[in-house]
Amino acid sequence: MDDIQVGLVGYGPSGRFFHAPLITATPGLRLAAVVTRDEERAAEVSAVYGARAVPDVEELFGACDLLVVASPNRTHVPLATEALAKRVPVVVDKPLARTVEEATALVRLARERGVMFTVFQNRRWDGDFLTLRALLEAGDLGTVSRFESRFERWRPTPKGGWRESGGLEDIGGLLYDLGSHLIDQAIQLLGPVRTVYAETDARRPGVSADDDTFLALTHEDGARSELWASAVTPLPGPRFRVLGSTAGYLKYSLDVQENQLRAGLTPDQPGFGVEGEDRWGLLGTEDAATKVRTRDGAYLDFYRGVEAAVREGAPPPVDPAGVVEALRVIEAARISAEQAIVVHLG
8 A cells, every 4th residue: 555645844853853753664654745944954854764845834735644743832733723624634743732722622623524633642652651551550559649750851051942931822841841741641540630739930040931840630539640840950850659559660760762763763673662671660669679671662653553543544542632631731730830729620
């Protein structure tokens, strides 16, 4: 069968290091064109992927079977809306939208038009998250009472740009960026959220968007999630610390796939997504804990799911309706941080 022709909007870090290599490594997909006006990036697109570089998204409509939106956050909703209205299947990078209202409208439009629509929540395929999910499904921790999750980095010097200094209309800051992943993972593991408390700060000089954020969530079943996203952490805490009624799980270090992609390793090469034993987590109690092999990371599974959804009508790899629930938590977190209150979700 002919490959699905993919048009990629944006060749910044997300398009360059995540989407382009993952699309290229997925059987049945072909990266046909990339929207970028940067001459060096255009040359790289042609040399590395044999794809056309075009200056405007309008050139993709009618020429591509699938649109991937990896452009600045403020463009996600208008570009996805235009594509869905034209009945073009769409992948949108996170965050899907700024508000629940915008995201809900996109989900409704996709259903009305009968078009495949999904969101790139790739951290569902982190190796450590896959490992933790398997442990919970096997009952190895008993009943979970507390889930701690961190995306912490040490970036004392700001890079500049809209992610750090843009206004609310730019949808910058860590709450919308890494927070989208942290909240999504918490909901995937522990279910719907009942209450939200948040603290958001801009710690570095010249930065106006949040770069140091904390959320405390209470889930419907009473379990609590404590989530950290920070660019000002000299000594990061554990990636996961999960407390259950019979055992805990403690894991340091971030998933290896992002660094491998940035280093030029392709997702179909041997060793991609494989974590060394020195980074494995511990399962047990303070009296007896054993290493647990980290499952191989599997970002490629997202685009395999996209290919099946477009070609065969399979369910999308990420249901966008579930992403709306994470945005509901983000909206509540903004209110909580601004007013220093606990927000109860109806």
